[in-house]
Amino acid sequence: MKCLNNRADSHLTGQVECELNSVGKGGWVNQGYCGSPPPLPRAVSTIYNPQPLYQSSMDSMYKLDTLGPFSQPPEDLPSAEQSLVKKPRGCCSFVKGLWGTTLTENTSNNRELFVRTTIRELLIYVVFLVDICLLTYGMTSSSTYYYTKAMTDLFVNAAGAGGVSFQSIGTMSDFWTYTQGPLLDGLYWTKWYNNQSLDNGDQSFIYYENMLLGVPRVRQIKIKNNSCKIHKDFQNEITGCFDVYNEKKEDDLSFGLINGTAWTYHTEKELNGSAYWGLLATYTGAGYYQDLSRTKEESAAMLTELADNLWLDRGTRAVFIDFSTYNANINLFCVIRLVVEFLATGGAIPSYQIRTVRLIRYITHWDYFILGCEMVFCVFILYYIVEEILELRIHKLSYFNSIWNILDIVVILLALVAIIFNIFRTIKVDQLLDSLLVNPDIYADFEFLAFWQTQYNNMNAVNLFFAWIKVFKYISFNKTMNQLSSTLGRCAKDIMGFAIMFFIVFFAYAQLGYLLFGTEVQSFSTFVKCIFTQFRIILGDFDFDAIDRANRVLGPIYFVTYVFFVFFVLLNMFLAIINDTYSEVKEELSSQNDELHITDIIKQSYMKTFMKLKLKKEKISDVQKALRSGSGEIEFKDFRETLKEMGHSDQEISAAFSRFDRDKNQILDEEEQERMKIELKEKKDALSAELNNLGMNYEKELLEKPPAASNQQNNNSSQTFVDCDEFVRLSRQVLHLESSVAGITSKIELIMEELGLQVKTKGKEAAGKLSNHEPASDGSVLVCVDRGTKAEMSSRRPVVRNNSTFDSHM
CATH class of the missing domain: 1.10.287 (Helix Hairpins)
Incomplete structure (x- = not known):
C-alpha cells in the first residue's frame, strides 16, 4: 500500500507540470492541458436544474441556471461528490481555452471537435477582421478623391492665357510659359473673385480652403557635357554631347550666375531628398533648386530671372516643382510634385504625382474611436503571435507545409511593420510641423512622409486583402467550400x-x-x-x-x-x-459520406437545449402534481413514492424536498408548500418563455422533414424517424438513466474508498506486529527488506484495492 500511495502522490504532483515543456517527436502531443486529462465531473441532476454528463457549448448561451434559485448543488450531498462537481483548472487549461486551435488539439479522429474548434476560431477571427476593416477604412475618406481631383484640375489641366497647360508642355519655352501663368495663378490666392482681399496677409489659401504650406520649390537635374561619344565624322560639326540621364553622369558643377542655390549643386543628403521614379529614368534627390516666395510678385520675379539667364539648357534632364497644401476642413494633406522630363532627343514629357494623405490622425471623436481600434488590433496581433508560436512548437518544420500558416505569418509581419510606422509617422509629423510653424518661409518637405504614408496605405490594403482571403481557411471544411481548394x-x-x-x-x-x-x-x-x-x-x-x-x-x-x-x-x-x-x-x-457540418452542430445544440428545457418543464409539472395529490402536510415518503412512480430518481427527489423543508422535519407544511408552488410556477413560466424564444416550430419542422431529403444527405446510412412524443420519452429515459448511473457510481466509489482505508489500517497493524516479531492476524508472511522497507511477499487472503481510485490518478 505504501508503494501504491507513493505512485499516486507522484502522479498527482506530475499533473501540475505542463505538457508544453516537453514536446515529443513523431506523435501528436496535445499542448492544451497540464498532465493527464482530469475525469469528467459528475454533475448532480436535480428536478429543477438537470445537468447531463455531456453539455454542449450552446447551453451556456442561454444560461439556464439563472432562471431560478436552484442553481447550487444540494447541501446534503457527500463532500466527495461536491468536490467532483468542481472542474479543475490550471495554467495550461487556460492556454487551451484561449489559444486552442485545430493545430493545437488532436481533432483528426473527432469531427465534431474539429468543427467546434473551427467555429470558435472563425468567431474570433471575424472580430479581428471587423477591427482591421474599421482601421483601414477609418484612415480613408471619399473626400480624398475630390481633393486630388481639385488639385489636378487646377495645376495639370488648367490652361493659361497662351493656351499652355501642364499636360501640353512639349518644349522648354512651354515650361516657362506654364510656370509664369497657370502655376503662379494656382499657387497664390489672396483675393476673392471680386478682387476683394482675403485678409490673410501673405498666406495663400488655394480655392479659399487649402493653405499653402511654406513656399514652393523648383529643382532641376542636369547631365554633364560630353557625357556621350560623338562619331568622328561629326566631331567637327557637333561640339557638345549630352547623354540620356545616368546618375554617374550627373552634372555637379556650378554654372550661370553662381551666386545662389539655383546655380549651385546640392547633394541629396543636403536637400534631405529622395529618388523619384520617372517615365524615362529614376532621378536622385540632388540637383539645383530655387525656393519661391510667399507672394506672387516676388515668385514671378524669381522665375523671370531664371528664364532670362538660361537656367534650363541642353544638359537639363528633369525639372521638379514641389509644394504642399493642407485642408483643415477634412484634415488632409496634399503633396504635389510636377515633373517635366527633357529627352536627349529633344522635347519634353510632363508627368505629375499628387498624394493626398492624412498625416495628423487624432482630432475628432471618430479618430479616437479608431485609436481604440488600433489598441484592439495590437492585442489581436499579440494573440496571434502566441498562437503561431504554439503551433510552430508543436509541428516544427511541417508547420510551413500549409499555405494558410504562411499567410498567417505574412499578415502578422505586415501588421508589425504597420504598427511601427504608425508610431514613427506620428512623431515625425509633429517635428516637421513644429519647425514649419517657427519658420513659415522655408520649403515644407512633406514628400518623404507622403511617400511612406502611401506605402503604409498600400501595405494595409494588401494586409486587408490577405485577411479576407484567410476566411477560406475556416470555411473550407464544408464540402461546397472545399471544392475550390x-x-x-x-x-x-x-x-x-x-x-x-x-x-x-x-x-x-x-x-x-x-x-x-x-x-x-x-x-x-x-x-x-x-x-x-x-x-x-x-x-x-x-x-x-x-x-x-x-x-x-x-x-x-x-x-x-x-x-x-x-x-x-x-x-x-x-x-x-x-x-x-x-x-x-x-x-x-x-x-463521399456527409461529414459533420456547421449546420449539423447548430441543429444538435439547438435540439439539445430545446429538449432540456422541455424535460425540465415536465419535471416541474410532475412536482406540481405531487403537491396537488397530497392534502394538508406532505411527508417525505409520500412525496418520494409519488415522484418515483413518475420516473424520478432519489437524488432529484431529495434535492427538491430538502430545498423547501426549512425545519428539516421531513414534512412540508402548508406555508412551505405554498412557497414551493409559487417558485415552481415562476420557474415554469420562465421555461415556457425560453421555449417560445427558441421557437416551438423548430422541432415540428425537423421531424416533418421528408426521409428522402435526409437520405440524399447520407446515402450510406439508414435513418429511423420517430414522432415527437416518442422522442421526448426516449430522451427522458436517457437522462434518468444517466442520473441513476451517476448515483450508483458515486456509491461504488465511496465503498471502494472505505475498503481502501480498511486495507491501509490492516497494513499499519501488520507493520506494528512485524516490528514486535508477531505474525500478522490474517496469516500473511511479512519480510523486512532494506532496513525497514516492509513488503508483503505472500498472503493467504487477497487484499482488496481501490482500483478505481488509483486508476484515476495513474
Whole structure:
C-alpha cells in the first residue's frame, strides 16, 4: 500500500507540470492541458436544474441556471461528490481555452471537435477582421478623391492665357510659359473673385480652403557635357554631347550666375531628398533648386530671372516643382510634385504625382474611436503571435507545409511593420510641423512622409486583402467550400506544365511585337508594354489599326496567328484542365459520406437545449402534481413514492424536498408548500418563455422533414424517424438513466474508498506486529527488506484495492 500511495502522490504532483515543456517527436502531443486529462465531473441532476454528463457549448448561451434559485448543488450531498462537481483548472487549461486551435488539439479522429474548434476560431477571427476593416477604412475618406481631383484640375489641366497647360508642355519655352501663368495663378490666392482681399496677409489659401504650406520649390537635374561619344565624322560639326540621364553622369558643377542655390549643386543628403521614379529614368534627390516666395510678385520675379539667364539648357534632364497644401476642413494633406522630363532627343514629357494623405490622425471623436481600434488590433496581433508560436512548437518544420500558416505569418509581419510606422509617422509629423510653424518661409518637405504614408496605405490594403482571403481557411471544411481548394490543389501540376508551354509561346510573340512595332506603336514601345498589351489582346482590348499601319504585311499575320494559338488553343486548354479537374473533384465529393457540418452542430445544440428545457418543464409539472395529490402536510415518503412512480430518481427527489423543508422535519407544511408552488410556477413560466424564444416550430419542422431529403444527405446510412412524443420519452429515459448511473457510481466509489482505508489500517497493524516479531492476524508472511522497507511477499487472503481510485490518478 505504501508503494501504491507513493505512485499516486507522484502522479498527482506530475499533473501540475505542463505538457508544453516537453514536446515529443513523431506523435501528436496535445499542448492544451497540464498532465493527464482530469475525469469528467459528475454533475448532480436535480428536478429543477438537470445537468447531463455531456453539455454542449450552446447551453451556456442561454444560461439556464439563472432562471431560478436552484442553481447550487444540494447541501446534503457527500463532500466527495461536491468536490467532483468542481472542474479543475490550471495554467495550461487556460492556454487551451484561449489559444486552442485545430493545430493545437488532436481533432483528426473527432469531427465534431474539429468543427467546434473551427467555429470558435472563425468567431474570433471575424472580430479581428471587423477591427482591421474599421482601421483601414477609418484612415480613408471619399473626400480624398475630390481633393486630388481639385488639385489636378487646377495645376495639370488648367490652361493659361497662351493656351499652355501642364499636360501640353512639349518644349522648354512651354515650361516657362506654364510656370509664369497657370502655376503662379494656382499657387497664390489672396483675393476673392471680386478682387476683394482675403485678409490673410501673405498666406495663400488655394480655392479659399487649402493653405499653402511654406513656399514652393523648383529643382532641376542636369547631365554633364560630353557625357556621350560623338562619331568622328561629326566631331567637327557637333561640339557638345549630352547623354540620356545616368546618375554617374550627373552634372555637379556650378554654372550661370553662381551666386545662389539655383546655380549651385546640392547633394541629396543636403536637400534631405529622395529618388523619384520617372517615365524615362529614376532621378536622385540632388540637383539645383530655387525656393519661391510667399507672394506672387516676388515668385514671378524669381522665375523671370531664371528664364532670362538660361537656367534650363541642353544638359537639363528633369525639372521638379514641389509644394504642399493642407485642408483643415477634412484634415488632409496634399503633396504635389510636377515633373517635366527633357529627352536627349529633344522635347519634353510632363508627368505629375499628387498624394493626398492624412498625416495628423487624432482630432475628432471618430479618430479616437479608431485609436481604440488600433489598441484592439495590437492585442489581436499579440494573440496571434502566441498562437503561431504554439503551433510552430508543436509541428516544427511541417508547420510551413500549409499555405494558410504562411499567410498567417505574412499578415502578422505586415501588421508589425504597420504598427511601427504608425508610431514613427506620428512623431515625425509633429517635428516637421513644429519647425514649419517657427519658420513659415522655408520649403515644407512633406514628400518623404507622403511617400511612406502611401506605402503604409498600400501595405494595409494588401494586409486587408490577405485577411479576407484567410476566411477560406475556416470555411473550407464544408464540402461546397472545399471544392475550390481541392480543384486548384489537384490540377496544380497540370497547370505548371501548361504554364511553361504557354509562356514560351507568349514571350516569343512579345519579342516579335516589340521588334516589329516598337518604333511606331506606343503600346509596343518597350518589352514590358508588349507583355501587357498581349494580355489586353486576350481580353479583347487592342488597336489593330496601329499594328496595321506599323507593318502592313507582318502586322496582320502577327495578330491572326497570336489570337489563334494563344486565345483559341492555349487559353481553352487551360480552361479544359480546370474544368476536367473540377468535375472529378465534384464527383468524388458527391460520392463521399456527409461529414459533420456547421449546420449539423447548430441543429444538435439547438435540439439539445430545446429538449432540456422541455424535460425540465415536465419535471416541474410532475412536482406540481405531487403537491396537488397530497392534502394538508406532505411527508417525505409520500412525496418520494409519488415522484418515483413518475420516473424520478432519489437524488432529484431529495434535492427538491430538502430545498423547501426549512425545519428539516421531513414534512412540508402548508406555508412551505405554498412557497414551493409559487417558485415552481415562476420557474415554469420562465421555461415556457425560453421555449417560445427558441421557437416551438423548430422541432415540428425537423421531424416533418421528408426521409428522402435526409437520405440524399447520407446515402450510406439508414435513418429511423420517430414522432415527437416518442422522442421526448426516449430522451427522458436517457437522462434518468444517466442520473441513476451517476448515483450508483458515486456509491461504488465511496465503498471502494472505505475498503481502501480498511486495507491501509490492516497494513499499519501488520507493520506494528512485524516490528514486535508477531505474525500478522490474517496469516500473511511479512519480510523486512532494506532496513525497514516492509513488503508483503505472500498472503493467504487477497487484499482488496481501490482500483478505481488509483486508476484515476495513474
